[in-house]
Amino acid sequence: MLNKQPKIDLPYYYPTQGWRTAKPEEAGLDSDTLTRMVADIKASGTQTRSSLVVHDGYLVVEEYYNGFKREDQQSLYSCTKTVVGTLVGIAIAEGKIKGVDEKLPDLLPGEAMEPWMRDITLENLLTMSAGLPGDDWLYDFKGLDEMLAAPDPLGYALTRPMVFPPGSRFEYTDAVSHTLSCIITEKTGMSAAEYAEEKLFKPLGITNYTWVSDAQGRSWGYARLKLRALDMAKIGLLYLREGEWEGKQVVPADWIEEATKHRIDANLLDGYGYQLWVDDGGWYTALGYMGQFIMVFPELDTVAVFTGGTPDTYSYNVGLADRFIIPAAGG
Numbered sequence: 287m288l289n290k291q292p293k294i295d296l297p298y299y300y301p302t303q304g305w306r307t308a309k310p311e312e313a314g315l316d317s318d319t320l321t322r323m324v325a326d327i328k329a330s331g332t333q334t335r336s337s338l339v340v341h342d343g344y345l346v347v348e349e350y351y352n353g354f355k356r357e358d359q360q361s362l363y364s365c366t367k368t369v370v371g372t373l374v375g376i377a378i379a380e381g382k383i384k385g386v387d388e389k390l391p392d393l394l395p396g397e398a399m400e401p402w403m404r405d406i407t408l409e410n411l412l413t414m415s416a417g418l419p420g421d422d423w424l425y426d427f428k429g430l431d432e433m434l435a436a437p438d439p440l441g442y443a444l445t446r447p448m449v450f451p452p453g454s455r456f457e458y459t460d461a462v463s464h465t466l467s468c469i470i471t472e473k474t475g476m477s478a479a480e481y482a483e484e485k486l487f488k489p490l491g492i493t494n495y496t497w498v499s500d501a502q503g504r505s506w507g508y509a510r511l512k513l514r515a516l517d518m519a520k521i522g523l524l525y526l527r528e529g530e531w532e533g534k535q536v537v538p539a540d541w542i543e544e545a546t547k548h549r550i551d552a553n554l555l556d557g558y559g560y561q562l563w564v565d566d567g568g569w570y571t572a573l574g575y576m577g578q579f580i581m582v583f584p585e586l587d588t589v590a591v592f593t594g595g596t597p598d599t600y601s602y603n604v605g606l607a608d609r610f611i612i613p614a615a616g617g
Contacts, residue, residue, distance in 0.1 A: 302489075302491035306343075307346070307348070308342075308346055313346050315346060316613065319614035330602055332596070333594050333596040333599045334593070334594050335515075337590070338516065338518075338591040340590075343523060357514065360593040361593075362512065362574050364509055365572035366507065367466075367509075369521065370507045374470065375538060376485050393472065394469060394472055410452045411466055412545075412560040414458050415455060418443070419449050421459055422458050424458070429461065438502060440465060440468045440502070442461070444465075463507040464500075464507040466507050471503075477499060494517065495511065495514075518578075518593075522572075524536060525542055526584060545562065548566060555571070555573070567608075576594045576595055577594025578593050579604065585617065586615035
């Protein structure tokens with residue numbers, strides 16, 4: 287029997303200065319299902335590090351495991367890509383970038399690149415359909431290791447061969463996401479970390495973070511950002527609230543709408559949008575190696591954050607959405 291009591295009237299607020307908490311049943315969620323989720327995580331033997339659930343803007347679950355604590359920075363791994371994609375949307379809104387149809391030579395003027403790359407659009411980069419070789423888990427990270435070892439990672443990315451015509455299919459590529467970070471630097475005059483500090487982190491009250499840069503001072507775009515799990519949840523809530531925060535449109539609502547569409551068929555989940563993954567069951571997520579997730583369930587007014595520390599933890603954490611989060615919210 288569901289323990290889902292009538293929802294009480296929770297005042298609308300923004301967690302800029304800190305999260306307000308509520309019991310799951312006060313927010314209209316099934317507390318027994320969420321209690322079982324926490325127990326299941328503890329008994330799973332996985333290296334899940336944190337689980338947070340936000341409903342109606344209130345923190346209804348906040349648990350840490352395997353020695354991790356609230357103030358610990360968590361490695362986002364590829365959830366960093368979603369932050370970079372968000373910054374691209376902000377830069378377009380500010381007129382720093384013309385739009386998703388702009389082509390690579392105009393996005394990175396003065397950079398030498400392979401002739402075939404002249405047809406790559408910003409949208410191709412955002413949707414992992416640029417035509418570059420894959421370089422991540424399907425390829426034992428060979429291409430990623432090569433990029434990390436390169437004196438100039440962007441220069442490495444711009445010399446990659448074409449493996450398919452740009453825009454024709456999906457291929458998950460870390461070099462593409464780092465190229466996006468470099469575009470942010472080219473167009474704003476700031477590293478992605480500096481741009482995020484001013485345009486994204488400061489408005490949301492995110493102050494506890496680390497973002498590593500390459501040898502050229504460009505923030506790594508594929509990973510290397512660390513945040514508290516609580517601040518990962520703020521990014522999820524920003525998306526849930528269509529880019530609006532404290533009365534300000536931090537990210538354009540139309541960018542949120544476009545970024546979270548199933549724009550191209552993918553592999554780990556059904557589709558891919560602009561540097562995030564889309565499940566055709568009605569939710570989308572930032573997703574990172576070893577089980578990092580910022581899951582957003584628009585129809586359920588819910589955000590869930592999970593972090594982890596081993597490759598096997600990914601498979602466990604991704605299943606928590608269907609097993610517990612969606613049922614607890616009545617989906």
